[in-house]
Amino acid sequence: MAIEEGNFVKLTYTGSVGDNVFDTTSEETAKEEGMYNPQAEYGPVTIRVGSHHVIIGLEEALVGKEVGDEGDVEVPAEKAFGEHDKTAVRSIQTSQFREKPKVGMRIEVENREGVVVNVIGKRALVDFNHPLAGKTLTYHYKIEEKVEDANEQIRGLIKLYTGRTDIEFSVTDGTAEFLLPPAITYDRRWMVWRGTLIREIFEYMKDINEVVMKEVFKRPEPKEMPPAEAIVEAESEETGE
Structure with a gap:
């Protein structure tokens, strides 16, 4: 079936200005272009078509396409990062x-x-303009699959907004419960986008009526003590006895 506004899809893409790549979901392309970030999560991104999760010009190109379709789209400045002000x-x-x-x-x-x-x-x-303001962009894209499962949709939104894949969650009886890693409050990206994530969960997942977030601290694993014989042997080596 053709992609419509409101559908969640997994998308891969590479954006460029002329011959210069500025964004990509491909680890291989990132390495080839000298823009690889070892902290980044590469691979398909999950977006909701019509929610401006990607720039408007790329998003519009997806409507009416089928899963598996790929192609190139030229995006004028007004449908990308705007004209230079x-x-x-x-x-x-x-x-x-x-x-x-x-x-x-x-x-x-x-x-x-x-x-x-x-x-x-x-x-x-x-x-203060966006660095790509006033630029015409070119995107090569591929629609990898539709995302129908609500849990996968939420997982995709978490990664889209925060870049994190270590947040566990469950949905039970209309409540989505998130187990947050320790010190997540020091993650600036999480703090900035947390509110948007919650708003979109309520907007797109009509069966969810409550979102609960818990910061979880697990007891650290006890360090294994070396056997007494090993300690005596090590001390003997140090003293030369």
Whole structure:
């Protein structure tokens, strides 16, 4: 059956500007392009078509296609990261920076991320546009499969928003219970996107009426003590006796 808005699908893709790849779900491509991140999770991503989980131009190309279809789509700036907005380029006093600003440095000012494009005297020119604003993008994509199972849909949303695969959960009698790894509150990406994840679970999974999140700490495994004979032997070797 053709892909429709509201369907969950597993998708692989590679995005580029001209000959330069800027994003990919392929580990092999990432290595070939010199952009491999050992901390990243490569492989198909689960998205809900129509929810803007990928850029609009790529998402629109999926509607009407079938599982297994692949192809290339050219995405204009207005359906990608928008046109370059001149008003988003601001002059800021260098005294507001923690360190001396340099051209190309990425900075955060007033909860907005930008890049320093010029430094003149005691002022720095900062561009707060997305780095790909104003660019026409090309995506090669493949629709790997539809995702019908609600648990797999939730698992896909967790990975999509947080990049994590170590969050366990179960759904029972309308309650989704998440077992969170220790120290997850120090994960900035989790803290930023947790609310969106919960909102979309309620929006897309009509049978879920409650979400419970528990931070779980497990007793560490006891360290094995070496046998007494081994301790005596080691001490003898150290003393030369």
